[in-house]
Amino acid sequence: MLDWLGSSELIVWLASPLGAVLFVPLYAIWVTLLLPGIWASMLAGVLYGTWWGSLIVFVGASLGAEAAFLLGRYGIRDWSRRRLVGFPRLLAIERAVSREGFKLVLLTRLSPAFPFSLLNLAYGLSEVSLRDYNLGLIGIIPGTILFCALGALAGDVARFGDVLSGETSPAGWALRVVGILATVAVVWLVGRAARRALEAESNQLEC
Template identity: 50%
Template sequence: MEGLGSVGALAFIALYIIATVAFLPGSILTLGAGVVFGVVMGSFYVFIGATIGATAAFLVGRYLARNWVAKKIADKKNFGAIDRAVGEEGFKIVLLTRLSPIFPFNLLNYAYGVTGVSLKDFVLASIGMIPGTIMYVYIGSLAGSIATIGTQSQPGNPNAQWAIRIIGFIATVAVTIYVTKLARKALETEVL
């Protein structure tokens, strides 16, 4: 994909959209984006693909598969409370569930389709995916870098490069965990 340039990026985004709509786990693709595209562009491509895929799933849940989705989520104990809260604070609740890894991303995309949340609030709240996206893409980029240890593609001082990568990784994980805890607390307050 990397060698295909912008065509590779578009192909990756299209693959991510399809995977999201098809209930396939995006974590493998997200890690792969870090290996292939690096942290910055990988995070950007994942965010675009995940946002478009989530929006497509939301629209399918709202208009094409509403009854099927309603049956799938009927027995989820947290969903009733989330549905009530979404009616009042759509953007905020979607944002908080995006920040918290407790909620399954793919199912939630369809489930929000049967709630009263507006499409605009749903799409705008996608910014909540950014911390987790960056963390997983960063992990993927580290894995890609580990694969090149001892090769010609690691110029300069490899010890300094690895120290920076490890510090960056620790900081990324710490921020993601902190944001997740804040989101979980805020969501518990909103839903209860």
């Protein structure tokens, strides 16, 4: 599975139990720095598999989201607002979430249309409570599982020769592909439902 990333000592070490523990704060720092988490999530899938990778990413993402939220609220408000000027949808969310709280936080977390890291800053600028913000993090679970599953699958694709030679069960590999497709379908359906709910919410706010 590590062939996809090369055989560097760092990658091998990250795949160890101690490396998995370290991956959590590293992911948190990654999110706090407003870097896109997709590739880091896929890396977790390659290193730890779909389910352990998803757990590690969720914990790391939650810690990073908490740090970014607190920075946006108490530390770098002026910088955060300047950073979001180029994202009018996020500024609109910032204004609306103060009124709707948990409901809107959850919907925007479920929708893939909103970048995770920048959302953390937008929420920090809003008046949403820390409790609602933290509860809304459950909305990142479907996307987390999807990207970790894609990473785990990519690791297997890199070893496709093993499948052809019989070292890996073709039936097992096919089952993983079906699982990925099912996960994609679920995330797409949830995201579409979230977008519709957000549009309805936006129309109500404009009235």
